[in-house]
Amino acid sequence: MKKIKIPLLRDHHTHPCVYSSLNQCINLRSVLNKEQALTQMSQSKNEITVVYGWNSSFYSFDDKELDRLPPLIICNLSFHSFLVNKPARDILYSSHTEVISNIDKTNWIERNLDKITKFIAGLVTSTTDQIKSFYDDFLVTKGIWYAEELLLPDEKFIQLLLQNGLIDRTRIWADLEMFHSLDRENQEHIQGIKVFTDGAVGVKTATIREGFISGEKGIMIYTDKELENLLLKIKKTGKPIAIHAIGDLVTEQVVRILEKFKSQKVFLPTIRMEHCQFITKETAIKAKEMGIKLSMQPNFNSDSRHYADRLPEKYLRNNNPFRMLIDEAGFVPGEDLIFGSDGMPHGVQYALEQSLFPFYQQQKLSIKEFTAGYCMPDKSNGHIVVEVDESQQKISTRVII
Numbered sequence: 001m002k003k004i005k006i007p008l009l010r011d012h013h014t015h016p017c018v019y020s021s022l023n024q025c026i027n028l029r030s031v032l033n034k035e036q037a038l039t040q041m042s043q044s045k046n047e048i049t050v051v052y053g054w055n056s057s058f059y060s061f062d063d064k065e066l067d068r069l070p071p072l073i074i075c076n077l078s079f080h081s082f083l084v085n086k087p088a089r090d091i092l093y094s095s096h097t098e099v100i101s102n103i104d105k106t107n108w109i110e111r112n113l114d115k116i117t118k119f120i121a122g123l124v125t126s127t128t129d130q131i132k133s134f135y136d137d138f139l140v141t142k143g144i145w146y147a148e149e150l151l152l153p154d155e156k157f158i159q160l161l162l163q164n165g166l167i168d169r170t171r172i173w174a175d176l177e178m179f180h181s182l183d184r185e186n187q188e189h190i191q192g193i194k195v196f197t198d199g200a201v202g203v204k205t206a207t208i209r210e211g212f213i214s215g216e217k218g219i220m221i222y223t224d225k226e227l228e229n230l231l232l233k234i235k236k237t238g239k240p241i242a243i244h245a246i247g248d249l250v251t252e253q254v255v256r257i258l259e260k261f262k263s264q265k266v267f268l269p270t271i272r273m274e275h276c277q278f279i280t281k282e283t284a285i286k287a288k289e290m291g292i293k294l295s296m297q298p299n300f301n302s303d304s305r306h307y308a309d310r311l312p313e314k315y316l317r318n319n320n321p322f323r324m325l326i327d328e329a330g331f332v333p334g335e336d337l338i339f340g341s342d343g344m345p346h347g348v349q350y351a352l353e354q355s356l357f358p359f360y361q362q363q364k365l366s367i368k369e370f371t372a373g374y375c376m377p378d379k380s381n382g383h384i385v386v387e388v389d390e391s392q393q394k395i396s397t398r399v400i401i
């Protein structure tokens with residue numbers, strides 16, 4: 001048994017605004033049987049019940065069983081697909097016509113994730129107490145001190161974060177439209193601009209070259225030309241850019257466009273690529289040369305098991321290829337390779353378990369690499385006692401504040 005102390009986490013990619021409100025909602029993540037899920041949802045007394053954490057590989061629902069329940073929106077674990085029952089549609093249609101008419105269309109969802117996030121955030125709006133308690137009670141007990149907001153859903157969250165003295169424990173990213181809607185003062189609080197280039201693995205909208213087992217190729221949101229134009233528009237804000245790119249086709253697209261810009265002597269602000277779960281070695285080497293930072297989630301190592309029903313074996317094996325990125329492409333944890341959770345789930349326990357004892361050796365991080373890419377620079381806010389049992393391949397963590 002090895003025992004070490006590491007600083008609290010710095011979660012570089014999550015969604016505190018939406019999660020702080022969802023924390024009050026029904027979470028199906030650990031509800032493994034459908035009857036139990038239906039019972040929980042049927043007991044809700046809210047005007048509209050928002051449910052999250054649903055993993056479609058465990059069970060699915062049909063319209064009839066959902067329409068019997070109170071007004072309900074179920075968010076898929078990935079937040080890229082949604083079930084809205086008839087009673088909820090009836091209530092929401094007139095106030096949110098566009099979202100409700102398109103909520104079943106995968107293509108529309110992938111292109112309008114900002115609208116969906118704002119829609120959900122509007123239904124579960126969190127109060128100043130909820131956001132404070134999210135940071136001080138929920139995140140801290142999971143070992144997280146600092147948590148970046150990767151897609152600001154609503155301007156008022158900036159004030160909530162400021163009022164609660166939380167602005168130093170986050171960085172806020174917003175899509176370009178949201179950024180332009182803010183006044184100068186609020187724009188100052190925005191770290192950078194978020195762009196989506198594909199969807200998610202769970203709903204088979206991440207763009208992978210060989211396609212999913214059932215044939216889907218994923219959704220590439222922009223053509224090269226469109227993405228080039230968008231990046232040039234963002235360049236005018238002078239802000240760093242965080243680009244969501246999961247599949248090999250889009251990580252490649254991002255690098256291709258940046259190379260083209262470079263050859264034309266067009267220089268963009270700092271670029272961070274979010275997730276890049278299926279980045280190839282060839283793309284990774286170019287990304288390193290281009291000075292792109294990779295922002296990845298060790299907890300998604302387990303996608304290789306959870307999504308074995310939809311991803312070809314080659315992709316299961318090459319999901320989150322940390323060894324290739326560090327040993328062959330030369331990325332350095334803490335410098336140009338940083339870690340976060342995307343809230344799936346939050347916290348040190350699962351992330352560290354997945355890092356030290358992953359399903360595929362390619363996904364393994366040492367505790368030193370984990371700490372460099374995922375932890376606060378020191379233990380002044382608290383620390384985590386980690387016990388590693390190599391023989392049992394188990395860890396235990398204790399957060400000390």
Ligand SMILES: [Zn+2]
Pocket residue numbers: 013014015150342
């Ligand atoms: Zn995210």
